[in-house]
Amino acid sequence: MINLINPPSEATALDVATGGGHTAISLAKRVEQVVAIDITPEMLAEAEKASSLEDISNITFRAEDVHNLNIPDCQFDIVTSRFAAHHFSDVKKALQEMCRVLKPGGKLYILDCSVFDGVEPEKEINRIELLRDSLHQCSYSPCLWHQLLKELPLTIDQTSLLREQYELPQWFDRMGTDQNSREEIFRILSSLSEECKIRYPFGDDYITTYRFEILATKS
């Protein structure tokens, strides 16, 4: 992310849905000031603790909902969000808000879980993600991401679909997925079409997923 954004040292950045603060902390080491927001106060407390452990003092943590940011227009040189868009209940509104607070010429960086283009992966892989994590809303395919992005005042600098393999059962354990859901996930994977199985190989000890990475500039 840092290599892709190449942030200037005088930049100000907003990290949306900061979670444990990993993205905000990486940015804070490179830019002047970071605002890190998350809807969950407990996550903000964890992020703040992690930043203190690294002696980082240029992050402000705030409880905010991305759908309705309490921030004036055009404030930030950089807006980031990693592994969070799939939780947003209204991704269009969330993206509008992220763009609104970005200065013209500012950079928007998004990384999130994604699915391969096509009706089957969009439906079946999202069923799997929802079984694994009951808070999952939607993993967008590259095609859906491009539809969302073209409605915004943005120039796309780069997008990439990245294939990932996760170890099982750790991928389930991290979200506390129950046994019935784990079995249902294997049933879904086994009944995918041959074409889809090529995109989503799996075994007893691994599963394949995708991520989508976006770098864009506000017009």
Ligand SMILES: C[S@@+](CC[C@H](N)C(=O)[O-])C[C@H]1O[C@@H](n2cnc3c(N)ncnc32)[C@H](O)[C@@H]1O
């Ligand atoms: C997987 S974590 C994010 C990880 C983090 N961004 C990173 O880079 O490691 C997802 C976060 O999204 C937050 N979140 C979900 N819905 C949100 C919303 N509407 N507004 C702000 N944060 C939200 C959750 O509270 C959670 O902390």
